[in-house]
Amino acid sequence: SCSSVPELTEAQKLSNIKNVVAVMSGKGGVGKSSVTSMLAVSLMRQGYKVGILDADITGPSIPKIFGLKDKASAAEKGIMPVKSMSGIKIVSLNLMLENEDDPVIWRGPVISQLVKQFWTDVIWGELDYLLIDLPPGTGDVPISVLQSIPVDGLVIVTSPQQLANMVVRKAIKMATMYKATFYGLVENMAYIECPDCNKRIEIFGKPAGEKEAAANEIPYLGQLPIDPRLTALSDAGQVEEYQSALFDVIAQKVDACSKE
Ligand code: ADP
Incomplete structure (x- = not known):
């Protein structure tokens, strides 16, 4: 045939990932990593085997949200993810740095290559869901992920103060150009509930x-x-201690989308 199918790496031969879901946002700070984490937690609680690939290389927050202390380790055939308390498999550059405060001073192509390796060289094993926490915006990494990883669906995270911002629309348009399937949009930080009267205050x-x-x-x-x-x-x-029926509903919708 004309198209060349890349040969599987040793790590990929040891892995079987059923669904890849990338989580995307226009700008930073809207809660993309929080939504990725809680989606993982909710899917895990529903009985699925879940992994998180932290592709937000320059601003990684997943290891901290899960309180990970161990470093990722190299095995003969690839990199072993670190397991969270409840068993979510996590790979992040911060789990490989000597000191988590060290900045990553690399150019785009090097970072994109690293993210690809998180796909080709990690022994993910058996997973129902691999969630990819993308960096915000439409830079090198989201493009490279859409090009080189078989993403089944995208979840877009926004917040009300950013919707007017058009940046999220750029992200959606970019993903559309790569023929991505959208599982849907989550509006985070939509309101705050008054603890005394339960009234919703829509601060943004x-x-x-x-x-x-x-x-x-x-x-x-x-x-x-x-x-x-x-x-x-x-x-x-300690994000795994957090309980929210709202997240569970969103995870159920994502799960339903992935089976369509
Ligand atoms: P992003 O990945 O988009 O940069 P984060 O998930 O890191 O955003 O969230 C930014 C900050 O806002 C973090 O301190 C996080 O704990 C907090 N945060 C995100 N979503 C919520 C929420 N729904 N309620 C309270 N705090 C939130």
Whole structure:
């Protein structure tokens, strides 16, 4: 045939990944890594085998959110992921650096190559879901992931103050150019619930995620409140203790999308 199929690496022969879901955002700080983490936790609780590939090389937050202490280790046939408390397999450059505060001063092509290696050289083993935490925006890494990793679906994370921002639309358009399948849009930080009266305060203005999803013709997965407990548990490296029915519903929708 005309198209060349790359030969499987030793690590890939030892792996079987059923679904790859990339999590994307327009700008940073909207909660992309938090949503990736909680999606992983919810899918795990539903009984799936889950991994997270942290592709946010220059701003990695996954290891901290899960409170990982161990370093990724090299085996004969590839890199072994680090397991979280509940058994989520995680690979991040920060799990390979001597000192997690060291900055990564590499150019785009080197970083993109590294992300590809997280796909080709990691012994992921048996996984129902591999979630990829992309860096924000439409730079080298998201493009390289869409080109070189067989992504089954994309989850877009936005927040109300960024919807007016058009950056998320750029990200959606880029993914569309690569013929990505959209599992849908999550609107994070949509409101805060008053602990005394349970009234919703929409501090960034009216949530518009549902409208934005419709305008871009992608599914709407739902909205999430600002929850100080999530911030606190993430900061403490204990995101796996967090319980939220809203995240579970979003994970169920993603799961349903992946089976269509
Ligand atoms: P991104 O990956 O988009 O840069 P993060 O997931 O790192 O964003 O989130 C940025 C900060 O906001 C973190 O401190 C995180 O704990 C916090 N955060 C994200 N989503 C929520 C939420 N729904 N409620 C409370 N805090 C949140």
